C-alpha cells in the first residue's frame with residue numbers, strides 16, 4: 107500500500123536523488139506473540155478492534171531512536187486539519203514519523219504518551235492511515251528544496267495569499283469547438299497577468315468564499331473582482 111506509490115513519479119525521483127529518505131516500518135515486527143497480533147477487542151465491549159499499545163509503542167520508540175529528533179504524527183479523523191500551512195511547517199522538520207492506524211483506532215495511551223501530534227486529511231472515514239500518510243508525504247516532499255524543478259517552484263503558494271488557480275490552456279487553440287480565451291494569444295503580458303489574477307479572484311469568490319476572507323487583497327484585487335461580480339467584491343458573501 108505504501109512502497110509502490112512512493113517509488114513513482116516525482117516522489118520516487120526525489121528518493122532516488124537522495125533529496126528525501128523514506129523508511130517503512132511494519133508494526134508486526136514489534137508484536138510479541140507467535141501470531142504477531144497487533145489488534146485486540148475493546149475494553150468495555152462493543153464492535154470493532156483496537157490497535158494494541160505495545161507493538162505501536164515499540165515501533166515508535168525505534169523511530170525516535172533511529173532519527174532523533176523526530177516529530178511523531180498519528181493520522182486520524184480526530185486530528186488537526188491538514189493544510190498547506192501545516193505542510194510548510196512539517197517541511198522544516200528534520201524527521202517525521204507518520205503512524206498509520208487501522209480498525210477503530212489505536213489504544214488511547216499511545217495517542218496520549220507516544221505521539222506528538224495528530225493530523226486529519228479531511229472529514230471522511232478511510233480504512234486506515236496509510237493513504238493519509240501518503241498525502242502528507244506528497245504535500246511535504248514537494249516543498250523540500252530541489253524536489254520540484256525550479257520552473258514549478260512552490261514558493262509563491264505560501265498560503266497568506268491563497269487563492270484558487272486561474273484556468274490553464276495549452277494547444278490546440280480550438281478543442282471540440284471551444285476556443286482558448288483570446289487574451290492568452292494576444293502577447294500582451296500585462297493584460298494576461300491581470301486576466302489571470304481576475305480569474306483567480308472570481309473563482310475563489312464563487313467556489314471558496316472562506317479562502318477569500320483569509321486572503322489579503324490589494325485595492326487592485328478588489329477592483330478586478332468588482333468588475334466581474336458587481337459591487338460587493340471582497341465581502342466574501
Ligand code: 4GX
Nearest residue numbers: 181182207211226227231232234235238
Ligand atoms: N485523516 N482514518 C485512521 C484508524 C484510526 C482511528 C483513530 C487512529 C485513531 C483519516 C483521515 C481516517 C480512518 C485513518 C481511521 N487510527 N486519517 N483510521 N480522514 O479516516 O487521517
